[in-house]
Amino acid sequence: xxxxxxxxxxxxxxxxxxxxxxxxxxxxxxxxxxxxxxxxxxxxxxxxxxxxxxxxxxxxxxxxxxxxxxxxxxxxxxxxxxxxxxxxxxxxxxxxxxxxxxxxxxxxxxxxxxxxxxxxxxxxxxxxxxxxxxxxxxxxxxxxxxxxxxxxxxxxxxxxxxxxxxxxxxxxxxxxxxxxxxxxxxxxxxxxxxxxxxxxxxxxxxxxxxxxxxxxxxxxxxxxxxxxxxxxxxxxxxxxxxxxxxxxxxxxxxxxxxxxxxxxxxxxxxxxxxxxxxxxxxxxxxxxxxxxxxxxxxxxxxxxxxxxxxxxxxxxxxxxxxxxxxxxxxxxxxxxxxxxxxxxxxxxxxxxxxxxxxxxxxxxxxxxxxxxxxxxxxxxxxxxxxxxxxxxxxxxxxxxxxxxxxxxxxxxxxxxxxxxxxxxxxxxxxxxxxxxxxx
Amino acid sequence: xxxxxxxxxxxxxxxxxxxxxxxxxxxxxxxxxxxxxxxxxxxxxxxxxxxxxxxxxxxxxxxxxxxxxxxxxxxxxxxxxxxxxxxxxxxxxxxxxxxxxxxxxxxxxxxxxxxxxxxxxxxxxxxxxxxxxxxxxxxxxxxxxxxxxxxxxxxxxxxxxxxxxxxxxxxxxxxxxxxxxxxxxxxxxxxxxxxxxxxxxxxxxxxxxxxxxxxxxxxxxxxxxxxxxxxxxxxxxxxxxxxxxxxxxxxxxxxxxxxxxxxxxxxxxxxxxxxxxxxxxxxxxxxxxxxxxxxxxxxxxxxxxxxxxxx
Numbered sequence: 001x002x003x004x005x006x007x008x009x010x011x012x013x014x015x016x017x018x019x020x021x022x023x024x025x026x027x028x029x030x031x032x033x034x035x036x037x038x039x040x041x042x043x044x045x046x047x048x049x050x051x052x053x054x055x056x057x058x059x060x061x062x063x064x065x066x067x068x069x070x071x072x073x074x075x076x077x078x079x080x081x082x083x084x085x086x087x088x089x090x091x092x093x094x095x096x097x098x099x100x101x102x103x104x105x106x107x108x109x110x111x112x113x114x115x116x117x118x119x120x121x122x123x124x125x126x127x128x129x130x131x132x133x134x135x136x137x138x139x140x141x142x143x144x145x146x147x148x149x150x151x152x153x154x155x156x157x158x159x160x161x162x163x164x165x166x167x168x169x170x171x172x173x174x175x176x177x178x179x180x181x182x183x184x185x186x187x188x189x190x191x192x193x194x195x196x197x198x199x200x201x202x203x204x205x206x207x208x209x210x211x212x213x214x215x216x217x218x219x220x221x222x223x224x225x226x227x228x229x230x231x232x233x234x235x236x237x238x239x240x241x242x243x244x245x246x247x248x249x250x251x252x253x254x255x256x257x258x259x260x261x262x263x264x265x266x267x268x269x270x271x272x273x274x275x276x277x278x279x280x281x282x283x284x285x286x287x288x289x290x291x292x293x294x295x296x297x298x299x300x301x302x303x304x305x306x307x308x309x310x311x312x313x314x315x316x317x318x319x320x321x322x323x324x325x326x327x328x329x330x331x332x333x334x335x336x337x338x339x340x341x342x343x344x345x346x347x348x349x350x351x352x353x354x355x356x357x358x359x360x361x362x363x364x365x366x367x368x369x370x371x372x373x374x375x376x377x378x379x380x381x382x383x384x385x386x387x388x389x390x391x392x393x394x395x396x397x398x399x400x401x402x403x404x405x406x407x408x409x410x411x412x413x414x415x416x417x418x419x420x421x422x423x424x425x426x427x428x429x430x431x432x433x434x435x436x437x438x439x
Numbered sequence: 440x441x442x443x444x445x446x447x448x449x450x451x452x453x454x455x456x457x458x459x460x461x462x463x464x465x466x467x468x469x470x471x472x473x474x475x476x477x478x479x480x481x482x483x484x485x486x487x488x489x490x491x492x493x494x495x496x497x498x499x500x501x502x503x504x505x506x507x508x509x510x511x512x513x514x515x516x517x518x519x520x521x522x523x524x525x526x527x528x529x530x531x532x533x534x535x536x537x538x539x540x541x542x543x544x545x546x547x548x549x550x551x552x553x554x555x556x557x558x559x560x561x562x563x564x565x566x567x568x569x570x571x572x573x574x575x576x577x578x579x580x581x582x583x584x585x586x587x588x589x590x591x592x593x594x595x596x597x598x599x600x601x602x603x604x605x606x607x608x609x610x611x612x613x614x615x616x617x618x619x620x621x622x623x624x625x626x627x628x629x630x631x632x633x634x635x636x637x638x639x640x641x642x643x644x645x646x647x648x649x650x651x652x653x654x655x656x657x658x659x660x661x662x663x664x665x666x667x668x669x670x671x672x673x674x675x676x677x678x679x680x681x682x683x684x685x686x687x688x689x690x691x692x693x694x695x696x697x698x699x700x701x702x703x704x705x706x707x708x709x710x711x712x713x714x715x716x717x718x719x720x721x722x723x724x725x726x727x728x729x730x731x732x733x734x735x736x737x738x739x740x741x742x743x744x745x746x747x748x749x750x
Contacts, residue, residue, distance in 0.1 A: 088709040094497040112712045113497020202604070203690035254581020256693040257603030266582050398495050398712050405710035415694040429515070436510060
């Protein structure tokens with residue numbers, strides 16, 4: 001249980017009205033609104049986060065954590081779990097009321113047990129004010145419908161297009177296409193020159209959902225409307241499925257069986273010329289000792305997802321966010337830890353070390369020098385700005401989590417692409433399945 | 440005086456209890472009963488209760504009766520998972536039995552390196568399931584499959600086999616993985632059963648002019664039946680509740696064609712957050728499992744009958 005006495009306030013000075021809600025803040029900074037939460041005496045923290053996708057992430061994260069321990073004397077134990085195992089662990093922690101003080105989870109995790117989580121409004125508002133504000137999608141993921149911050153977005157692992165520049169040119173394109181028609185033509189061209197595209201049409205967690213929602217939303221289709229009413233069975237969805245059927249014909253064989261790493265392997269081995277992935281493929285190629293892989297890094301580049309007929313970006317990425325559980329005996333220490341890790345001095349080197357694998361949720365970090373180090377990073381710079389939450393156009397919660405976990409959109413596209421169902425049947429089945437959760 | 444009297448009565452009571460086999464029996468069974476209650480009855484009861492509520496992750500549920508079951512009744516993915524589970528269990532169990540019995544009969548012969556071969560046979564059973572699942576995942580990979588590569592090198596196929604991308608190919612592929620993993624358990628257990636059969640029975644039958652098939656049909660098979668019943672019950676239970684192979688190799692894909700009830704239960708309960716629905720799917724497995732256990736009882740009864748007990 002939270003010891004409220006320990007959360008006693010040392011009122012902040014000079015940080016202005018933005019910190020009026022921050023009862024537990026006190027001032028330690030100078031000109032900037034640098035604040036700190038007064039950690040409880042003898043505080044120790046347990047942090048659970050997802051296991052790194054790129055080595056630099058973990059190295060600098062742990063180095064930053066050590067810096068925090070050196071500065072505050074607060075011991076922090078960091079546990080890593082496979083990224084898909086974080087959700088079950090966090091769920092168990094929420095249910096039984098004990099476990100790590102801080103869990104860095106994914107997507108709508110905080111919306112599954114909002115009342116078990118510490119209110120992070122003061123911290124989030126402080127960071128937002130200081131760093132140019134949160135991108136809209138980050139705010140949606142981090143807050144309840146009433147605007148209370150229950151998660152602190154760390155950023156999103158951008159699922160963008162990874163392509164081989166020379167093969168794109170061979171397929172007849174000088175620049176990567178930005179609209180759906182040209183995108184299809186490029187895929188057809190890549191197939192013609194025997195360097196096809198490959199996108200997961202399977203239950204590949206983190207890969208299939210992202211690129212498929214780009215197509216669905218790009219045509220104006222959506223699982224639910226603004227009132228959380230199921231709206232998937234629409235002419236827009238049918239058009240998206242028909243387009244997807246054409247697109248999938250250009251893919252390398254077997255993407256219906258792909259797991260989360262299949263596209264990485266196929267791309268690095270030169271089996272495919274285009275796929276959707278985070279920056280981890282480039283990281284692996286660039287840092288490899290194998291000359292063949294380094295050649296892949298030389299020849300590859302990234303592009304944002306194409307824009308569909310609705311005329312605006314419709315990207316879905318995997319947003320990660322930290323949660324502090326109410327059962328923590330050291331809520332202030334936890335908040336102080338998160339504040340420290342999110343401050344520019346720590347966040348920037350961490351993001352740079354992981355080559356932008358996680359794109360920032362705060363606008364000010366767009367100007368980080370790291371983004372200019374390599375032009376191939378550029379498409380990842382505004383990933384969170386371009387993304388839509390997966391519950392779009394409705395809210396986040398049990399239903400959105402269940403529909404994503406139950407692969408409703410993925411199965412809809414995949415079954416129609418495999419010819420198991422017609423586009424109409426696929427949309428009807430998806431509607432029926434979604435209605436079980438959005439009722 | 441009063442205290443002494445009490446002590447005396449207590450001592451008498453203890454002495455009586457010491458000599459009473461019923462009381463002692465109860466006492467000796469107590470630790471096992473407590474363990475069963477805590478680790479078996481309670482989780483089972485909790486699962487049953489959860490299935491009757493609308494509990495979600497992080498939120499207490501309320502009693503909703505059979506709502507979850509009604510909802511599942513109209514869910515095509517659930518019925519597909521039931522079909523997949525029954526098909527997977529039936530085909531894999533029969534295959535494991537056939538191949539396991541064949542292996543056991545072979546290993547029961549006097550062959551060179553018998554002990555070594557028996558030890559090697561256990562390898563698939565010893566390797567952690569997740570590791571063997573990852574190995575099979577590579578074997579069935581759509582781009583890097585060793586099978587596709589070999590067949591291509593031999594000029595037998597022109598493009599890679601899509602093992603896990605087509606519903607039926609995927610079902611058969613995961614069954615192969617399950618059979619490979621499950622054979623040692625069946626083979627070694629049946630081998631143990633074979634070794635309990637007295638060689639004198641074979642000698643007697645051989646003297647009477649029995650052929651090899653008749654030896655198997657009239658000596659081996661009847662004496663092995665009780666063991667077969669037990670082994671196959673366990674095999675069916677393990678297969679029916681399989682999770683790891685599917686979770687690692689296909690995640691239930693393509694389009695839920697390999698989703699088993701166990702994997703669907705997990706998917707709905709944990710990543711999907713609907714604990715109650717997941718529990719209801721898990722509970723729906725019980726009738727099938729009970730049926731498998733009844734088969735075991737039938738096998739045991741048959742054994743008693745063979746040994747001369749009244750039916």
